[in-house]
Amino acid sequence: MDVAVSAPSLQLALVGVPNCGKTALFNRLTGSRQKVANYPGVTVERREGERVAADGRTLRVLDLPGTYSLKPTTLDEAITRDVLLGRVANAPAPGLVICVVDAVHLPIGLRLALEVKRLGRPMVLALNRMDVARRRGVKIDIARLSAELGVPVLPTIAVKRGGADALIEAIEPARWPGERNVIAGEWRDPGTEDAEQTQADLRGVLAAIGYTPPADNHWASRVDALLLHPLGGTVVLSVVMFLIFQAVFSWATPPMDGIKASMAALGGWVSGHMSAGPLSSLLVDGVIAGAGAVLVFLPQIIILFFFILVLEDSGYLPRAAYLLDRLMGWVGLSGRAFIPLLSSHACAIPGIMATRTIPSWRDRLTTIMVAPLMTCSARLPVYGLVIAAFIPRKDVGPFNLQGLVLFSLYAAGIISSFIVAFVLKQFAGQRRYSPLMLELPDFQWPNAANLLLGLWERVRIFVTRVGGIILALMIVLWFLAAYPAPPPDATGPAIQYSFAGHLGALLQKIFAPIGFNWQISIALVPGLAAREVAVGALGTVYAMSASGDNLSAQLEPVIATGWSLATACSLLAWYVFAPQCLSTLAVVKRETNSWRYPIIMAGYLFALAYLAAFVTYRVVATWS
Amino acid sequence: MLQYLLVALIVAAAMAFSAWKLMPARWRMRSLLAVDAWAAKHPALLSWRERSLKPRITRAAGSGCDGCASHDSPVHRSPR
Numbered sequence: 001m002d003v004a005v006s007a008p009s010l011q012l013a014l015v016g017v018p019n020c021g022k023t024a025l026f027n028r029l030t031g032s033r034q035k036v037a038n039y040p041g042v043t044v045e046r047r048e049g050e051r052v053a054a055d056g057r058t059l060r061v062l063d064l065p066g067t068y069s070l071k072p073t074t075l076d077e078a079i080t081r082d083v084l085l086g087r088v089a090n091a092p093a094p095g096l097v098i099c100v101v102d103a104v105h106l107p108i109g110l111r112l113a114l115e116v117k118r119l120g121r122p123m124v125l126a127l128n129r130m131d132v133a134r135r136r137g138v139k140i141d142i143a144r145l146s147a148e149l150g151v152p153v154l155p156t157i158a159v160k161r162g163g164a165d166a167l168i169e170a171i172e173p174a175r176w177p178g179e180r181n182v183i184a185g186e187w188r189d190p191g192t193e194d195a196e197q198t199q200a201d202l203r204g205v206l207a208a209i210g211y212t213p214p215a216d217n218h219w220a221s222r223v224d225a226l227l228l229h230p231l232g233g234t235v236v237l238s239v240v241m242f243l244i245f246q247a248v249f250s251w252a253t254p255p256m257d258g259i260k261a262s263m264a265a266l267g268g269w270v271s272g273h274m275s276a277g278p279l280s281s282l283l284v285d286g287v288i289a290g291a292g293a294v295l296v297f298l299p300q301i302i303i304l305f306f307f308i309l310v311l312e313d314s315g316y317l318p319r320a321a322y323l324l325d326r327l328m329g330w331v332g333l334s335g336r337a338f339i340p341l342l343s344s345h346a347c348a349i350p351g352i353m354a355t356r357t358i359p360s361w362r363d364r365l366t367t368i369m370v371a372p373l374m375t376c377s378a379r380l381p382v383y384g385l386v387i388a389a390f391i392p393r394k395d396v397g398p399f400n401l402q403g404l405v406l407f408s409l410y411a412a413g414i415i416s417s418f419i420v421a422f423v424l425k426q427f428a429g430q431r432r433y434s435p436l437m438l439e440l441p442d443f444q445w446p447n448a449a450n451l452l453l454g455l456w457e458r459v460r461i462f463v464t465r466v467g468g469i470i471l472a473l474m475i476v477l478w479f480l481a482a483y484p485a486p487p488p489d490a491t492g493p494a495i496q497y498s499f500a501g502h503l504g505a506l507l508q509k510i511f512a513p514i515g516f517n518w519q520i521s522i523a524l525v526p527g528l529a530a531r532e533v534a535v536g537a538l539g540t541v542y543a544m545s546a547s548g549d550n551l552s553a554q555l556e557p558v559i560a561t562g563w564s565l566a567t568a569c570s571l572l573a574w575y576v577f578a579p580q581c582l583s584t585l586a587v588v589k590r591e592t593n594s595w596r597y598p599i600i601m602a603g604y605l606f607a608l609a610y611l612a613a614f615v616t617y618r619v620v621a622t623w624s
Numbered sequence: 625m626l627q628y629l630l631v632a633l634i635v636a637a638a639m640a641f642s643a644w645k646l647m648p649a650r651w652r653m654r655s656l657l658a659v660d661a662w663a664a665k666h667p668a669l670l671s672w673r674e675r676s677l678k679p680r681i682t683r684a685a686g687s688g689c690d691g692c693a694s695h696d697s698p699v700h701r702s703p704r
Binding site: 149277278279280282468469471472473474475478479529582583590 | 627628630631634635637638639640642645646648649
């Protein structure tokens with residue numbers, strides 16, 4: 001008999017305040033044996049993993065959303081409370097609670113631990129980041145802490161290999177007693193008196209264990225004085241962001257040229273080794289010219305995310321959030337909107353889902369409505385293509401002109417989101433500002449392993465999209481652009497007589513006032529599935545228009561000669577507001593539980609995109 | 625002729641894949657559950673169901689959408 005199957009499993013739940021190292025510990029305990037799903041009926045992410053103990057038992061580990069208290073203010077925090085109380089369907093009450101406390105910031109984590117302990121469930125306390133705490137001079141009498149709390153206390157360093165061994169040794173062989181005095185049925189959320197009592201208990205425990213807080217880091221304080229200064233901090237933030245966009249263009253050029261050359265060589269090789277026919281056309285004009293044109297932008301995406309991950313891992317991003325809090329409050333956004341809006345620069349979907357941490361529904365809705373205005377990474381290939389084709393590769397003073405234009409496009413997205421939020425605020429009426437409360441993490445050198453894993457994740461996502469949905473759509477578009485075949489007496493390119501050609505001619509009537517030709521009009525349609533598909537679609541459409549010439553991955557020179565500057569600028573303006581992809585609309589529908597908001601969102605973004613493109617086209621056409 | 629046949633197969637597969645990826649998550653979930661219920665009645669499909677179908681259902685039930693890869697795998701990067 002299989003021991004692993006027959007042995008009883010133990011349900012563990014990791015609970016702790018945000019940024020205490022709970023997820024790192026979860027990864028340490030479960031490795032790659034994880035799955036992500038949702039809690040029933042809500043859209044809060046449920047992260048569960050497994051660990052097989054030495055005796056064959058399966059330990060099921062649940063990583064609960066971070067919370068400061070069992071009195072919830074957001075949906076995520078309510079889920080944490082309900083899982084601990086055993087109130088959530090399909091989520092059995094934990095047999096053992098692992099309360100993760102950051103040893104550097106002991107009081108805030110210990111306060112939550114005292115609340116959790118009152119539930120009466122078996123519990124161990126993982127005292128995480130003990131290495132940093134010791135370096136910072138924090139003194140904790142661990143044995144006394146264990147005696148005061150009445151639970152085992154185990155030091156851990158979750159980010160280091162072997163850093164959770166003591167915890168594992170404690171939880172694996174143990175037969176934890178059954179639930180004692182679990183008060184789920186009669187639970188009431190802590191009130192003011194409870195909070196005062198917890199605070200008093202906390203003071204008592206801290207005094208008993210001889211706790212000394214971490215020594216002030218004078219160097220970090222001086223850096224913070226600059227980074228958090230309203231003027232100095234804003235200047236630093238602007239310079240940092242500006243340099244990132246400079247690097248995106250300056251550093252990415254050699255690898256992008258290499259990928260372009262490879263794609264052109266591949267297209268030439270396929271053409272040379274296959275007899276002319278539909279299969280050859282599909283591979284060269286559909287797959288290589290379409291998906292290859294998108295793949296070219298991988299280096300830019302890697303460079304952009306490298307910098308974002310460095311800023312995140314070094315502890316700078318929460319400081320940027322603090323700095324922008326006042327500005328966001330002024331335009332009608334909650335301070336808690338910063339992280340969702342920042343996430344939206346990768347993709348609007350996780351950004352929209354991250355709005356669950358915003359307690360006020362109106363604040364949350366405003367953030368959801370403006371999230372697609374942040375420039376997601378899918379727009380980078382479109383910007384990259386048009387900028388490379390129309391903006392000369394030259395320096396303006398110390399700056400790269402192409403990087404300067406890219407920076408201004410990102411800035412345009414952010415500024416427009418603030419304007420839209422301000423307008424929405426007028427419709428929604430004045431409301432109480434919900435301030436951002438966060439702990440500023442210590443500065444640290446970015447962890448190389450974390451950076452590589454984060455970059456690998458982005459590369460995997462991008463390449464999977466290119467090899468998956470983008471490739472599939474390019475094949476479908478190739479079919480629409482190749483069939484039906486032109487009549488024998490046709491004079492123009494074959495694509496003009498195809499399904500795509502007819503569609504393009506129809507759409508051009510709508511888009512002609514903003515300077516879009518029929519090829520751009522066709523590309524906008526599959527671009528609704530994912531924005532970067534528009535680049536691949538342009539590659540395919542132009543390759544098909546070129547009557548057999550090998551244009552794979554050579555889109556740039558073709559549009560540089562075929563489009564006017566006004567058309568190029570109009571397309572950039574269109575994509576600043578570009579109506580979001582269908583997946584984003586679906587997520588908005590799910591998060592708001594209504595079709596009303598995705599329809600409003602699509603409507604206002606289409607209108608803004610059309611208006612911005614129209615004005616840009618007319619102004620540039622007049623001046624150029 | 626063979627080229628036309630191959631192209632027809634590739635295009636049909638691409639259309640089906642695109643439709644699957646772009647269909648609403650709820651429809652996709654319902655389809656997967658229907659296939660799962662059917663597979664449950666056939667013991668021969670047990671291992672396929674466990675190995676291939678269950679992970680897809682889990683992913684479809686997760687956050688985000690199947691068209692966006694952001695949430696179909698665990699994020700290993702750890703906060704401090």
